[in-house]
Amino acid sequence: xxxxxxxxxxxxxxxxxxxxxxxxxxxxxxxxxxxxxxxxxxxxxxxxxxxxxxxxxxxxxxxxxxxxxxxxxxxxxxxxxxxxxxxxxxxxxxxxxxxxxxxxxxxxxxxxxxxxxxxxxxxxxxxxxxxxxxxxxxxxxxxxxxxxxxxxxxxxxxxxxxxxxxxxxxxxxxxxxxx
Numbered sequence: 510x511x512x513x514x515x516x517x518x519x520x521x522x523x524x525x526x527x528x529x530x531x532x533x534x535x536x537x538x539x540x541x542x543x544x545x546x547x548x549x550x551x552x553x554x555x556x557x558x559x560x561x562x563x564x565x566x567x568x569x570x571x572x573x574x575x576x577x578x579x580x581x582x583x584x585x586x587x588x589x590x591x592x593x594x595x596x597x598x599x600x601x602x603x604x605x606x607x608x609x610x611x612x613x614x615x616x617x618x619x620x621x622x623x624x625x626x627x628x629x630x631x632x633x634x635x636x637x638x639x640x641x642x643x644x645x646x647x648x649x650x651x652x653x654x655x656x657x658x659x660x661x662x663x664x665x666x667x668x669x670x671x672x673x674x675x676x677x678x679x680x681x682x683x684x685x686x687x688x
Contacts, residue, residue, distance in 0.1 A: 519590035520544070521688050522614030524583075525680070526607075527659055528652055529598040529636055530629035531619035532668045532676055539677040540684070541593035549587055550595045551579060558586075563597075564635060576603055583609060590614075598638075599655070607661035615687045616662035617680050621669050623649045 523540065525533040534550055541548035552563055555578050559566060566575050579600045587594065594614075601607050601618070610616040621629070627645045630636055641647050659665070664687070666679045 524616040526601040527619035530626040533595040537595040617664045618659040618662045
């Protein structure tokens with residue numbers, strides 16, 4: 510007799526982190542499809558739960574309150590297995606978050622240069638941290654501050670000059686080697 514566990518065993522979650530515009534959502538959806546996992550976008554889940562857009566959450570409650578919502582979601586707001594979780598760009602920045610993600614599953618950081626990120630995100634008014642006079646300069650500054658935290662996940666995949674299919678395969682290789 511075969512149990513359901515043997516047919517569809519629980520597999521660790523995959524957490525995609527990295528700066529905005531690195532492809533976390535697009536790649537995450539493809540990876541989830543290939544693994545037969547559920548795809549979760551943390552920002553979307555928080556928007557749905559709070560009934561407010563990210564830009565409104567930032568404006569009304571501030572970035573620190575938003576980061577607390579992200580932490581709560583990672584700690585207890587989603588299934589513990591068989592999910593690909595696309596994390597917001599700043600989720601892995603607060604102290605202890607890369608370690609928490611690695612404890613919960615496999616974490617992969619997607620990376621791109623400031624110039625590539627700017628090209629991918631320019632003109633998108635839904636990104637609160639880019640609603641400034643010089644978005645490219647802000648991207649450079651934020652990326653410099655955040656890069657050590659992204660690297661702390663231990664798995665870095667560059668998205669520069671690579672299509673979604675190639676990045677998806679690279680992420681799948683990392684996941685399969687660690688799960």
